[in-house]
Amino acid sequence: MLPFSFEWAWDAGHLLFFGGMWYTIAILGAGLTYCVGKTILDTMAGKGPHH
Amino acid sequence: MDSALIPKGAKRCPFPVFALGIAVVGVVLLWGVYAMGLCWFKGLNQTNMDDYYGFALWIWADLAVIAIGGGAFFTGLLRYVFGIDELKNIINLAVVIGFICYSSALLILAIDVGQPLRSWFIFWHANVHSMLTEVAFCLSLYFSVLTIEFVPLILENRKLDKVPFFHNLGHNMHGVMAVFAATGAFLSCFHQGSLGGVAGVMYGRPFAFREGLLVWPWTFFLFTWSAAAYGPCFTLCVLKMFEKITKKKLVKDNVVHLLAKISGWMITTYIIAKIIDTVYWATVTAPSQGQTFMDFYSNNPFYGVWILVLEIVVCGIVPAVILTTQKFRENRKLLLVAIILGTFGVCLNRWVMVLQVMAAPVMTFDTWAMYIPSWQEVATTILPVAYGVILIALAYRYLPVFPQELELNADQQD
Amino acid sequence: MKQDKHGKNHKFGMVVDLDKCTGCGSCMVACMSENNVPFKEDESRKKDSITWMRVYKITNGKSFPETEICYMPRPCMHCGGKGDHGHSPCVSVCPAVATDYDHSSGIVSQIYTRCFGCRYCMGACPYHARYFNWWDPKWPEGMENYLSPDVSPRMRGVVEKCSFCFHRYQEARDRAYVEERDDIEEQEYQTACTQACPAGAITFGDLNNPDHEVYQMVEPDAHNCGKPKNPKAFRLLERLQTNPKVYYISEREWVRKAGDNYLEGEWEKVKNNHGNDHE
Numbered sequence: 037m038l039p040f041s042f043e044w045a046w047d048a049g050h051l052l053f054f055g056g057m058w059y060t061i062a063i064l065g066a067g068l069t070y071c072v073g074k075t076i077l078d079t080m081a082g083k084g085p086h087h
Numbered sequence: 088m089d090s091a092l093i094p095k096g097a098k099r100c101p102f103p104v105f106a107l108g109i110a111v112v113g114v115v116l117l118w119g120v121y122a123m124g125l126c127w128f129k130g131l132n133q134t135n136m137d138d139y140y141g142f143a144l145w146i147w148a149d150l151a152v153i154a155i156g157g158g159a160f161f162t163g164l165l166r167y168v169f170g171i172d173e174l175k176n177i178i179n180l181a182v183v184i185g186f187i188c189y190s191s192a193l194l195i196l197a198i199d200v201g202q203p204l205r206s207w208f209i210f211w212h213a214n215v216h217s218m219l220t221e222v223a224f225c226l227s228l229y230f231s232v233l234t235i236e237f238v239p240l241i242l243e244n245r246k247l248d249k250v251p252f253f254h255n256l257g258h259n260m261h262g263v264m265a266v267f268a269a270t271g272a273f274l275s276c277f278h279q280g281s282l283g284g285v286a287g288v289m290y291g292r293p294f295a296f297r298e299g300l301l302v303w304p305w306t307f308f309l310f311t312w313s314a315a316a317y318g319p320c321f322t323l324c325v326l327k328m329f330e331k332i333t334k335k336k337l338v339k340d341n342v343v344h345l346l347a348k349i350s351g352w353m354i355t356t357y358i359i360a361k362i363i364d365t366v367y368w369a370t371v372t373a374p375s376q377g378q379t380f381m382d383f384y385s386n387n388p389f390y391g392v393w394i395l396v397l398e399i400v401v402c403g404i405v406p407a408v409i410l411t412t413q414k415f416r417e418n419r420k421l422l423l424v425a426i427i428l429g430t431f432g433v434c435l436n437r438w439v440m441v442l443q444v445m446a447a448p449v450m451t452f453d454t455w456a457m458y459i460p461s462w463q464e465v466a467t468t469i470l471p472v473a474y475g476v477i478l479i480a481l482a483y484r485y486l487p488v489f490p491q492e493l494e495l496n497a498d499q500q501d
Numbered sequence: 502m503k504q505d506k507h508g509k510n511h512k513f514g515m516v517v518d519l520d521k522c523t524g525c526g527s528c529m530v531a532c533m534s535e536n537n538v539p540f541k542e543d544e545s546r547k548k549d550s551i552t553w554m555r556v557y558k559i560t561n562g563k564s565f566p567e568t569e570i571c572y573m574p575r576p577c578m579h580c581g582g583k584g585d586h587g588h589s590p591c592v593s594v595c596p597a598v599a600t601d602y603d604h605s606s607g608i609v610s611q612i613y614t615r616c617f618g619c620r621y622c623m624g625a626c627p628y629h630a631r632y633f634n635w636w637d638p639k640w641p642e643g644m645e646n647y648l649s650p651d652v653s654p655r656m657r658g659v660v661e662k663c664s665f666c667f668h669r670y671q672e673a674r675d676r677a678y679v680e681e682r683d684d685i686e687e688q689e690y691q692t693a694c695t696q697a698c699p700a701g702a703i704t705f706g707d708l709n710n711p712d713h714e715v716y717q718m719v720e721p722d723a724h725n726c727g728k729p730k731n732p733k734a735f736r737l738l739e740r741l742q743t744n745p746k747v748y749y750i751s752e753r754e755w756v757r758k759a760g761d762n763y764l765e766g767e768w769e770k771v772k773n774n775h776g777n778d779h780e
Contacts, residue, residue, distance in 0.1 A: 037210055037211050037212075037213055041211065041212070043212055043213070043214075043598050049215045049216060050215050052215075053213075053215040053220075053221070053224075054213075054215070057224055057228070060228055060270060060273070060274065061228070063266065063270050064228070064231060064232065064235070064267070064270060067235075067263050067266050067267055067270075068235065070259075070263060071256060071259045071260045071262075071263060072256065074255075074259045075252060075255040075256040075259050076252075078255040078258075078259070079251050079252045079255050083251065083255055084251030084254055084255065085248055085249055085251065085254045130635065130636065130637065130657045130658060131618075131633070131635055131658065132549075132635040132636050136549075136635075137546070137548035137549040137635075138548055138549055138623060138629060138631070138632050138633060139548050139629065140548075141620030141621075141623035141624050141633060142620065142621075142624050199619070200617050200618045200619050200658075201616075201617065201618020201619075201620070201633065201634070201657070201658025201659055201660075202616070202617040202618045202656075202658040202659060203617075205597075205615075205616075205617035205618075206617055208597040208599070208615060208617050209596045209597050209617065209619075212597045212598050212599075212615060213596065213597070213598075214595055214596055214597060214598045216588075216593055217593065217594050217595060217596040217621070218594065219594065219596040219619060219621050220596040220597075223596060285594075285621070288593070288594065288625075289590065289594070289624060289625045290583065290590060290741060290742065290743070291590035291625055291626060291627035291628075291738070291741055291743055292624070292625065292627060293741070293762075374764055375740070376740050376741055376762065377740050377761055377762030377763045377764055377767065378762050378764075379764060382762075444624070445624060449627035449738060449741075449762075450557075450627065450628065450629075450737065450738065451559075451759050451760070451761070451762060452557055452559040452573070452759055453629070456548070
């Protein structure tokens with residue numbers, strides 16, 4: 037799974053597969069971070085169900 | 088009793104009735120949990136699987152729920168990426184169904200493997216050339232996408248929504264949902280496909296083996312396509328069940344007909360591809376390995392050509408014709424027939440690609456292997472159904488799953 | 502390290518002379534004993550019994566007095582896979598690299614502590630050479646004392662299969678290393694079934710080494726993924742391109758035909774084709 041696992045090989049298969057995986061995780065992670073971050077800011081700014 | 092949690096203005100059955108219903112299904116759930124415990128603590132000898140049937144009922148159930156849960160990714164794709172706005176009225180249902188189907192699939196896999204505590208090896212020691220590895224990665228990632236898609240709906244609960252943080256979080260998640268939906272569609276294409284690839288790459292099994300494109304056998308594409316095509320049929324089936332049970336109309340006809348029409352055209356294109364695949368396999372692939380088409384459909388007590396006719400004609404061409412023809416799909420009964428046949432058809436396809444693959448002999452002196460699941464297998468397969476019923480009932484009671492419910496049932500509101 | 506002095510890989514394989522096999526089952530017993538294969542309390546249900554080496558009984562399908570019987574011992578075929586590149590049907594599908602193809606010996610390994618029991622490899626193997634531990638391993642009381650210390654017993658929930666007695670290969674290599682030899686001799690590494698066969702039907706050795714008996718018996722065609730040049734030799738399910746390293750020899754045509762699937766009339770065209778090129 038990681039380049040220092042002993043099964044790891046620097047070949048196209050590993051790069052494509054794990055590249056795709058980490059890329060996807062990065063998108064999901066960034067999306068969630070954005071949502072939570074913006075929510076914290078919004079909440080601190082007093083936004084809420086009544087506004 | 089729980090009225091503070093019920094969506095504003097919506098009418099729900101009295102709490103004791105609801106609780107009784109949940110309790111009844113809960114008994115079935117407990118039965119499944121008991122069987123699951125037996126499989127975990129006593130081992131897979133509790134099943135009727137054997138060395139001929141290493142893949143059996145569970146793997147079929149796994150593939151089947153993932154296929155019918157395909158409505159979530161496909162509807163999500165249509166709604167958020169292609170911008171078909173009407174589908175916002177059914178997307179919540181599709182997401183809840185998807186969430187149930189995928190969590191069930193992961194649970195089934197956890198029971199199915201011989202050493203569940205080592206399941207993480209599939210990630211840590213991944214063989215990137217195995218279709219099952221691709222399944223595991225995309226499945227778990229897509230399940231997290233479904234969770235992300237489900238969370239905003241949960242946050243719309245009347246009580247939760249009053250909390251400013253949850254309200255804002257739900258709002259913000261809606262804002263970037265297209266990104267999540269697109270990622271989900273990408274992941275789904277791969278895991279639905281790789282589930283098809285699981286069978287297609289087995290070049291030692293002429294019944295399953297298919298040529299393909301690059302590293303992906305044709306079954307890869309057929310599985311993705313069929314999940315997208317038939318998944319919405321199951322979403323509509325669940326909707327119809329809901330409407331029958333609650334005696335309410337929950338989604339407007341134009342939305343239902345639109346999804347049915349899209350599903351119909353998807354089934355049409357899929358079934359054409361499936362027929363081409365079957366003909367090529369029967370006339371070129373299998374004969375090149377010394378086997379005739381009828382070798383796979385004779386000399387056994389169960390698997391005959393009828394299964395192929397049922398899958399392709401009855402559960403493929405028939406729903407395709409009904410759903411693509413406006414007059415037919417707008418007929419309530421015919422629509423119901425089509426979506427039930429469609430759901431059944433994709434499940435049957437998964438059955439064939441798992442069970443029949445295991446059953447058919449390859450060595451000339453081998454014989455067909457037959458198999459009947461044990462009660463523990465049946466109970467653990469029913470377990471996710473019971474879990475699904477409970478979760479979807481809870482979702483319907485406490486969350487605004489159907490945005491058009493209030494409008495369509497204005498006369499019944501409290 | 503693992504290669505011989507010429508830097509060439511080994512390719513260990515087996516040749517079974519089916520005309521010599523009497524079906525006595527000694528190979529099966531020797532294999533179970535050598536490899537610590539456990540027992541089940543009830544062995545009547547054969548489809549979940551573990552038999553790394555299994556002797557199949559096949560017949561020519563004719564009625565008396567023309568009935569003929571052949572016994573076919575079937576260990577793991579240690580397939581080289583398509584193109585003989587090591588992409589065996591099972592190795593290519595294992596999601597956790599719990600089974601692997603060793604290019605230096607041609608042996609398909611099974612790592613029991615790595616296997617998490619998904620059984621995909623079993624589905625992929627057309628020879629049914631792979632077995633799942635449905636039960637906790639058990640031996641009759643006192644028999645634990647007879648277990649081989651060289652072979653690890655397997656836990657419930659993992660797949661196992663014939664290893665070509667790989668521990669014997671390790672032992673032979675260790676001995677050669679201590680004696681400061683570069684490579685092992687043919688007789689230093691022999692599987693338990695080979696040695697146990699009273700009829701001498703099983704031969705084992707390096708298919709890459711022309712001095713070895715297995716090589717001389719089947720004459721594997723190195724340019725054709727090891728297909729036998731000997732017209733009396735064949736491999737099981739050759740047409741699937743699994744490229745097994747277990748070869749069978751028989752003078753009887755119906756036995757050779759039983760080794761693979763043929764469409765009507767196909768066999769007549771290929772039967773004298775030295776086992777090569779079925780197309």
